[in-house]
Amino acid sequence: MTNKFSRYLKSKKKLVRSLIEELGIKYPYVSVLGTDVAGTTITVDRATANVLPSGLTESGFVIKVYNGKAYSELSTNEITKKNIPLLIDEINRLAKHEGSISSVKVDVLKEEPLAKRFARKNKGKVYTTEEIIGILKGYVAKTIAKSPLVMNVRLAIETTEVSKMFMSKNKDLEQYYTWSGPRCFVLVRKDGNTKYGYDGFGTNSIEDGLNRLAVKIDDTLGVAIAMLDSTTPVPGYYDVITAPSITGLIVHEAFGHGVEMDMFVRDRAKSQEYFGKYVASPLITMHDGAAATYSVASYFFDDDGVLAHDTKIIDKGVLVSGISDALSALQLGKTPTGNGRRESYKRKAYTRMTNTFFSKGKSKLSDMIKSIKHGYMLYQTNNGMEDPKNWGIQCTAQYGREIVDGKFSGKIVSPVVMSGYVIDLLNSITAVSDDFEIIGSGSCGKGYKEWVRVSDGGPYLKAKVKIG
Amino acid sequence: MIKQLSKALTASKSITGWLIDETSTHATQAFYVMQKLETTRLVDTREYYVTVYKEFTDGSVAYTGSSSFTLSHALTAKELEAKIEEAAFSASLVKNKQYNLVEGTKKRSWNQKPFPYEPLDLLDKVASTFFMETEAHLRFNSFELFHTTVTNHIVSSRGVDYKKTLQRLNIEAIPSYDGSENKVELYRFYNYSKIDFELFRSDAQAALSDVTARYAAKAIKDVSKVDVVLKDEDLHSLFENLIEDYSYEGVYRKMTDKVIGDPIQKDVVGEYLNIDLQPSSKEDAFDRDGVLLSPIKIIDNGVIANYYGSNQYAQYLGIKPSGNMPMIFVAKGKSKYAAMKRKPHLEIIALSGIQIDMYSHYIGGEVRLAIYFDGKEYHPVSGFSFSGNIDKCLSNLSLSKKTVAIKGYEGPKYILLKDMDIL
Numbered sequence: 001m002t003n004k005f006s007r008y009l010k011s012k013k014k015l016v017r018s019l020i021e022e023l024g025i026k027y028p029y030v031s032v033l034g035t036d037v038a039g040t041t042i043t044v045d046r047a048t049a050n051v052l053p054s055g056l057t058e059s060g061f062v063i064k065v066y067n068g069k070a071y072s073e074l075s076t077n078e079i080t081k082k083n084i085p086l087l088i089d090e091i092n093r094l095a096k097h098e099g100s101i102s103s104v105k106v107d108v109l110k111e112e113p114l115a116k117r118f119a120r121k122n123k124g125k126v127y128t129t130e131e132i133i134g135i136l137k138g139y140v141a142k143t144i145a146k147s148p149l150v151m152n153v154r155l156a157i158e159t160t161e162v163s164k165m166f167m168s169k170n171k172d173l174e175q176y177y178t179w180s181g182p183r184c185f186v187l188v189r190k191d192g193n194t195k196y197g198y199d200g201f202g203t204n205s206i207e208d209g210l211n212r213l214a215v216k217i218d219d220t221l222g223v224a225i226a227m228l229d230s231t232t233p234v235p236g237y238y239d240v241i242t243a244p245s246i247t248g249l250i251v252h253e254a255f256g257h258g259v260e261m262d263m264f265v266r267d268r269a270k271s272q273e274y275f276g277k278y279v280a281s282p283l284i285t286m287h288d289g290a291a292a293t294y295s296v297a298s299y300f301f302d303d304d305g306v307l308a309h310d311t312k313i314i315d316k317g318v319l320v321s322g323i324s325d326a327l328s329a330l331q332l333g334k335t336p337t338g339n340g341r342r343e344s345y346k347r348k349a350y351t352r353m354t355n356t357f358f359s360k361g362k363s364k365l366s367d368m369i370k371s372i373k374h375g376y377m378l379y380q381t382n383n384g385m386e387d388p389k390n391w392g393i394q395c396t397a398q399y400g401r402e403i404v405d406g407k408f409s410g411k412i413v414s415p416v417v418m419s420g421y422v423i424d425l426l427n428s429i430t431a432v433s434d435d436f437e438i439i440g441s442g443s444c445g446k447g448y449k450e451w452v453r454v455s456d457g458g459p460y461l462k463a464k465v466k467i468g
Numbered sequence: 469m470i471k472q473l474s475k476a477l478t479a480s481k482s483i484t485g486w487l488i489d490e491t492s493t494h495a496t497q498a499f500y501v502m503q504k505l506e507t508t509r510l511v512d513t514r515e516y517y518v519t520v521y522k523e524f525t526d527g528s529v530a531y532t533g534s535s536s537f538t539l540s541h542a543l544t545a546k547e548l549e550a551k552i553e554e555a556a557f558s559a560s561l562v563k564n565k566q567y568n569l570v571e572g573t574k575k576r577s578w579n580q581k582p583f584p585y586e587p588l589d590l591l592d593k594v595a596s597t598f599f600m601e602t603e604a605h606l607r608f609n610s611f612e613l614f615h616t617t618v619t620n621h622i623v624s625s626r627g628v629d630y631k632k633t634l635q636r637l638n639i640e641a642i643p644s645y646d647g648s649e650n651k652v653e654l655y656r657f658y659n660y661s662k663i664d665f666e667l668f669r670s671d672a673q674a675a676l677s678d679v680t681a682r683y684a685a686k687a688i689k690d691v692s693k694v695d696v697v698l699k700d701e702d703l704h705s706l707f708e709n710l711i712e713d714y715s716y717e718g719v720y721r722k723m724t725d726k727v728i729g730d731p732i733q734k735d736v737v738g739e740y741l742n743i744d745l746q747p748s749s750k751e752d753a754f755d756r757d758g759v760l761l762s763p764i765k766i767i768d769n770g771v772i773a774n775y776y777g778s779n780q781y782a783q784y785l786g787i788k789p790s791g792n793m794p795m796i797f798v799a800k801g802k803s804k805y806a807a808m809k810r811k812p813h814l815e816i817i818a819l820s821g822i823q824i825d826m827y828s829h830y831i832g833g834e835v836r837l838a839i840y841f842d843g844k845e846y847h848p849v850s851g852f853s854f855s856g857n858i859d860k861c862l863s864n865l866s867l868s869k870k871t872v873a874i875k876g877y878e879g880p881k882y883i884l885l886k887d888m889d890i891l
Binding site for chain 2: 195396
C-alpha cells in the first residue's frame with residue numbers, strides 16, 4: 001500500500017489537459033475521468049492460500065463529450081502523445097454518428113470551477129503479505145481446532161487503494177482513499193448435514209480488520225454450528241426484528257433503488273409520485289451519500305466529478321428527495337447529489353447508492369424482543385432484488401432466531417425469504433432501536449449488472465413481513 | 469507488450485513458471501431512454517493478467533506457490549522487474565500442494581466470425597427492430613445495447629500460446645405498460661451470439677406481451693399448493709446450483725460429502741437428470757489455465773458421474789482436468805409442454821430472482837408475473853411467493869421435450885415442480 005495518489009495518473013495530467021483543450025474546440029463539454037485502483041485479495045483456508053489482485057483493480061480513462069444533442073464516451077487504458085490523434089478520431093466518429101433514432105433533448109452539463117485534492121489513508125499499521133498470510137493461517141488453524149464439526153474455514157482480506165482524477169474545462173479534482181474488507185466463511189458437517197456461516201465487514205484499517213476478524217470468526221462458527229439444527233420457516237406473516245444487516249438490505253433493496261433518479265428519467269420509479277407523501281412509518285428517516293457516514297462508499301467526489309453529499313431521502317416517513325448522477329439531474333432540472341458511479345472505467349455512469357441507512361430511533365432492543373409473541377429476529381444478508389416501478393420486494397436473510405413470548409426459543413430457521421409490497425413493509429415498522437451499525441462490505445448491481453461497492457445498515461427494526 | 473512481458477518473466481530467477489492472459493476488448497454501446505438515444509460509448513482496451521509460479525520445498529514437502537498482478541499500461545523495464553519480484557515473493561509465501569502447469573501443444577487460435585454490420589449501425593438497427601413493435605403505452609422505457617468483441621491470448625512458460633476471439637450482443641430491456649390505473653414493467657436481459665432480426669422481433673413481441681399480462685395480473689386467491697412450471701433463466705440458476713459443489717475445488721474444499729456414484733435424485737418417480745458442461749461455442753476452446761475444453765458429463769441419470777473444474781484442483785484429486793466451462797447442457801425430457809400444463813398449475817414468467825439453498829433444501833421466490841391455470845381458465849397473477857423442498861422436487865421432475873439455448877444454458881425449456889406452497 002503506497003498511501004499516496006497514483007503517480008501514473010499524475011504523470012498523465014498534462015496530456016489529459018491538452019486533450020481536453022483540443023476536443024474543447026469542437027465540443028461544448030469535455031471531461032476525462034482517470035482511475036488507478038490497486039489492491040490485493042489474500043485468501044487462506046484449510047489447505048490452500050491465494051494472493052490475487054482485488055476485483056476492483058483497474059487503470060484507465062473515460063473521455064466524455066457533448067455534441068449538442070447527446071453524450072458520447074470513449075473508454076481507453078492508454079493516453080499517450082502518440083495515440084491522442086487516434087483517440088480524437090474515434091471520439092469524432094462516435095459523436096457524429098447519425099442513427100435512425102432521434103436523441104433525447106439534453107443540455108450541456110454546467111460545472112462551477114473547482115480544483116481540489118483529497119486524501120484518506122489507511123489507519124494504523126500496514127501489514128505485509130507475509131504477515132497477513134501468517135495471521136489468517138493462525139485464525140484458520142485455531143478455528144478448525146475448536147470443533148470436530150468444522151470441515152473448512154476460509155478467510156480473506158481485500159485491501160484497495162483508489163486514485164481517481166476528474167478533469168474538465170472547469171474542474172481539476174484528485175482523490176485518494178483506501179479501504180479493507182475482511183471476510184470469513186465456516187463450513188460444518190454432522191451426520192451428512194452440511195451448513196455454513198459467513199460474515200464480512202469494512203474498515204479503513206487493515207490492523208482493525210484483522211483484529212475484528214478474530215471475533216467475527218468465532219461468531220460465525222457459532223452460527224454455522226447452530227444452523228445444523230435449522231429448519232425452513234413455515235410460510236406465513238410474522239412479526240420480525242431485523243438486525244442492522246437486514247435493516248440495510250431492506251433500506252437498500254426495498255426503497256433505495258426506487259429513488260435512484262436515472263429511474264425517474266426512464267419513468268421506472270413509482271416513488272416519483274410520492275414526493276411530499278408518507279411512504280413509511282413516521283419512525284423512519286433514511287439517508288444516502290458518500291458523505292452521509294464513513295464506510296466503503298465514502299469517496300470525496302463521484303465519477304461525474306460531483307462532490308460527495310449526504311442526502312436525506314425520507315424524513316419521519318415522508319419522501320423528501322431522490323439521489324442522482326449528473327446527466328439524470330440535468331435532464332430532470334435538479335442538482336446532482338454525487339451519486340454518479342461506474343462499475344469500472346469501461347462502463348457508463350448511473351445513479352447508484354453509496355452508504356444507505358435508516359437513522360436510529362429511541363426504542364431499546366430488549367423491549368422490542370419482549371414485545372413479540374411469536375416471530376423471528378433476522379440476521380445476515382444473503383441477497384435481495386429491487387422492483388422500483390411496482391414496489392415488490394424480495395429480501396433473503398441467511399437465518400432467523402425464533403422468538404416466543406418475548407424470548408428466544410433456541411430454534412433457528414434458514415433461509416428466510418421475505419417478500420411483499422414495499423410500502424406495506426415500511427408502514428408496518430412499529431419500533432426503531434437506538435442502535436446503529438453500517439455494514440461496509442456489500443456489492444450492489446443495477447438489475448443484474450453494473451456492480452459497485454456499497455454499504456448499508458441502521459438500527460434494529462420491528463416490522464411485520466411475509467416469509468415464505 | 470506480450471513480448472516485453474514474456475522476456476522479463478523468462479529472465480526472472482525468482483520464479484519457475486508464468487502465464488500471461490492478454491484481454492483485448494472492443495465494445496460499442498448505446499443507451500436509449502424512453503426510446504430516444506441518450507449516450508453512445510466505445511471501449512477500446514488491452515489489459516494483462518499475469519500469474520507467476522514458484523515451485524519450492526519446505527522440509528520434504530513440495531509446493532507450487534502462485535501470485536497474480538494486472539497491467540493496464542506500459543511499464544519501464546525496471547518497474548516491470550519490480551512487479552515480477554514482488555509477485556514472486558508473494559508466491560513464495562503461498563504453500564499450495566505441488567501441481568503441474570498445463571503444457572501447451574502448438575500455437576493455435578480460434579475466431580468467431582464478426583457480426584456482419586458496422587457496430588454502431590448494428591445497434592441502431594437492433595434498437596429500431598425492438599422499437600418497431602411498441603405503441604405509445606407499451607414500450608421499452610430503458611433499452612441498453614452492448615456489442616462486445618473480446619480476444620483472449622494466453623501465453624505461458626510451458627508452451628501454451630492460444631488465442632480466441634468471441635463476439636456477443638447483449639441487451640438489457642425494460643418493457644413497460646402505461647395503463648389508466650397503473651404502470652408496470654418487467655426486466656429482460658438477452659445474450660445473442662448471432663444476428664437474427666426475426667429472433668429480435670419475436671423477443672420484443674414476447675417481452676411486450678408479458679408486460680401487458682403483468683398489467684392485467686391480479687393477486688392469486690384461494691391457492692395454497694400448486695404445481696409450478698419454471699423456464700429459461702430460472703432453469704439455468706437451478707441447474708447451476710445443483711452441480712455447484714461437484715467442482716474439483718468444491719470437493720477439495722469439502723463443500724460436499726457426496727462422491728462420484730452418489731445420486732442427487734432419490735426415490736425417483738419422475739424424470740432423471742442428465743447434465744453436461746460444455747464450452748460456450750467451438751471457438752471458446754480453452755480456459756484461463758490453458759486447458760483445451762471438451763464436454764464432460766456431470767450428472768448421468770440422476771447420479772454424479774464426474775467432477776469438473778480447474779487444472780490445480782483436478783491434480784489435487786488425481787483427476788485429468790476438464791477445464792472451466794461456462795455452458796450447462798441438460799438432456800431434453802420426455803414431457804410434452806401441453807401435457808405438463810394439463811392439470812391446474814402456475815407457469816412462472818418473471819421472478820424477482822429464484823432462491824435456491826441446497827444446504828437447506830429450499831427453492832422459492834417472489835413472483836412478479838405468472839399465468840395460473842385453474843383447470844378451466846388462464847389468469848395472469850402477481851405479487852405472491854412460492855416455495856418448496858428441492859429434494860422432493862427432484863424426485864418428481866417433469867422435463868420438457870422442447871429445448872431452449874440461452875446464455876450459459878441449453879436444455880429443457882420447461883420443468884414442472886410438484887406441490888409447491890403458495891403465499
